[in-house]
Amino acid sequence: MSITVYGFWRSIASFRVRVALRLKGLPFEEIPIDILSGEQFEPGYKAVNAERVVPTFIHDGHSIFQSLAIIEYLDDIQPTPKLIPGDIKERAYARSLALTTIADVHPLTVPRVRNHLATTFGADAGAIEEWGKHWTVEGLATYERLLAQRAPAPFALGAEPGLADICIAGQVVGAHYLKLELGAYPVVSRLAERCFAMPAFATSHPFEQPEYKTANRLV
DSSP states (O other), X not given: OOEEEEEOTTOHHHHHHHHHHHHHTXXXXXXXXXXXXXXXXXXXXXXXXXXXXXOEEEETTEXXXXXXXXXXXXXXXXXXXXXXXXXHHHHHHHHHHHHIIIIIIGGGTSHHHHHHHHHHHOOOHXXXXXXXXXXXXXXXXXXXXXHHHSOOSXXXXXXXOOHHHHHHHHHHHHHHHTTOOOTTOHHHHHHHXXXXXSHHHHTTSGGGSHHHHHHHHHO
16 A cells, blocks of 8 residues: 655644554655645646645545545545544534534634735734634634533543544644643643554654754754
8 A cells, every 4th residue: 555645744734644644554655845835836736736735645646635535535445443433423523523623723724824814914923823823722712612511531532532633633733833821721631632642643743743853953
């Protein structure tokens, strides 16, 4: 099985796919696409993904984009460990938790939105950072309310981590970028601690990627 992922160390969507692949125990090659410098708009990458985003997942020549679609595909080609429940009600719950960040929060904080705030509305760096903090906190608070209604046991849907945990952990990664404290979100914080105690999550964290480590060595 040949798997290639075009991703970026800082991309939370790329983080989600890395975790899923490592939970599945599937080897992959990650090719970096620097979305901060605009590499996703270069002709070579447009041929890979016409949406010009990351990640792009290629399995035996078949290309898929969007992290949720990739994770669902992984569950189909490698059924264990299962990341999305088989029960229809549990599956809907898992997707609902996932989409809280994938659909509601994360799209508001990505580089193309931050760039648009600057170029169209004249937002300076401070205003853009406050924008990111606002929506990141909104996501954390939403997850805290949802998880308070159904406590993790020990993960969001039971004994093993799955799609929901991957997405909640990604929301916490966003908080790490902005150096936000998680004290106001104790249920989310405890769940994230359980996730990042696992190698699949810990080694997938953006701060553990080679590009991040190289950049910090050069500073």
